[in-house]
Amino acid sequence: MKSLRQILADPQNASAIGRFTSSALILTCFAVGVLAVAWAAADVAQQQRMKSWVEVPATITHVSLNEDGDGAQETLSAYEYEFKGKKFTGRRVGVNQMGGGDNIGDFQHQVFCELKQHLDQHQPFRCYVNPSDPSQAVLYRQLRWGLFFFLTSMGLIFCAIGAGLLAARVASGGRSRASKPDGLPDREDAT
Numbered sequence: 001m002k003s004l005r006q007i008l009a010d011p012q013n014a015s016a017i018g019r020f021t022s023s024a025l026i027l028t029c030f031a032v033g034v035l036a037v038a039w040a041a042a043d044v045a046q047q048q049r050m051k052s053w054v055e056v057p058a059t060i061t062h063v064s065l066n067e068d069g070d071g072a073q074e075t076l077s078a079y080e081y082e083f084k085g086k087k088f089t090g091r092r093v094g095v096n097q098m099g100g101g102d103n104i105g106d107f108q109h110q111v112f113c114e115l116k117q118h119l120d121q122h123q124p125f126r127c128y129v130n131p132s133d134p135s136q137a138v139l140y141r142q143l144r145w146g147l148f149f150f151l152t153s154m155g156l157i158f159c160a161i162g163a164g165l166l167a168a169r170v171a172s173g174g175r176s177r178a179s180k181p182d183g184l185p186d187r188e189d190a191t
Contacts, residue, residue, distance in 0.1 A: 022169050029162030036070050036155030040148050047095045050128055050141040058090070058127035058139070060119040065112040073108035077115050081127050083134040090127060090137035096147060105146040115139070 062078040079090050093111060102108065118125045130136035 007096045011106060022165065026162050026165045026169070029158045029165065033155045033158030033160075033162060036158065038155075040151035040155065043095055043148060043151075044143060044186075047141060047143045049137060050095065050130075053128035053130050053138070053141065054083070055126050056083055056107075056129055057124040058137070058152070060115050060125050062121050063112060063115040065108065071103040073103065073112075075108045075112045075115065077139065079125065079127060079137075079139065081129065083129045083131075086134065088135055088137065090139075092136075092138045094138065094140045095143055102147065104150050107144055108144075111140060 057127065058079040058081040060077060060079050062076070064076045066074045066076060075093050077093050078173065081088055081090060094107070096102075115125065117123075127137045127139050128141050
């Protein structure tokens with residue numbers, strides 16, 4: 001049985017491992033890029049659909065601002081609203097479908113302060129209700145442009161990295177075999 005060192009020393013195995021590794025890296029870069037852009041596009045599409053949602057009064061029943069050690073914040077909220085005579089409870093704060101916290105701009109902090117003020121003063125707020133499915137509601141339906149540009153720029157950067165790696169791989173394809181002058185011994189034969 002060959003050791004890992006012997007397997008990697010074999011030029012054919014090393015070449016296959018290199019091709020596999022570079023393919024995995026290229027696909028990963030493209031996948032991350034495409035997912036980031038798709039996520040941003042999904043937020044835009046969701047925000048467009050929410051434009052037709054109906055505004056109704058909401059009572060904020062809970063609000064908190066979660067912070068992690070890296071500066072990311074997430075506003076969590078619960079609210080009650082009524083639509084066509086039925087009572088509902090909502091938890092969705094914004095358009096962003098990623099969920100979780102972020103540290104892009106001060107949206108999370110501003111939202112927390114505004115909702116906390118309404119909770120403390122027992123003032124009604126507003127929410128937007130999907131008339132086709134009144135169990136779906138959101139407090140803020142505006143698109144967060146900072147988050148959108150961050151996602152799309154990161155996505156495009158990762159796609160560009162993947163394209164660059166693919167171009168480099170195609171450009172170097174076969175060079176290792178073609179650049180070896182005929183008649184020279186392999187490394188193993190030279191020792």
